[in-house]
Amino acid sequence: MPSCVKVLNVSPNGVRLSVKGREHFLPYDEFPWFQNARLAEIQRVQLLHGRHLYWDRLDVDLDLDSLDQPAHYPLTYR
Template sequence: MASEVTHISARCFWLLLGDEEMAVPFAEFPWLKKATIGQLSDVQRPSEDHLYWPQLDVDLSIESIREPAAFPLVSRSAGYWVRVR
């Protein structure tokens, strides 16, 4: 399953997942904001609805990118945000 970062700006980055391209806003995913281009670009798609950034040790459901309001940020512990459903 292919995944590719196609563009990075100050506010978000774009992921190409098959034939779907989606914006990933840093405001919704703050733990990705300080990542380098190399770290963001190193994204794996181990399953249909799962993305993994090994250099950042970040796992995300693709559904959480499509509908971030359904997965609100509820706490910040140990220096990172936790998103729960």
């Protein structure tokens, strides 16, 4: 069974993912945990319970709703 989540690109500006056929861009200024991470750490992502992205080596857990509707999640990293 193919994975429902795939890292498409890691650029100087952020990480582009495909999750269940939808693309998401995670810019480093909003998702700083990825900026200094190794490529292997970023690529090791799992989709848990159909809604949560989890990077075990980075200890990062993101709900898909926070990517689809960021206005509903006003707290951001500063």
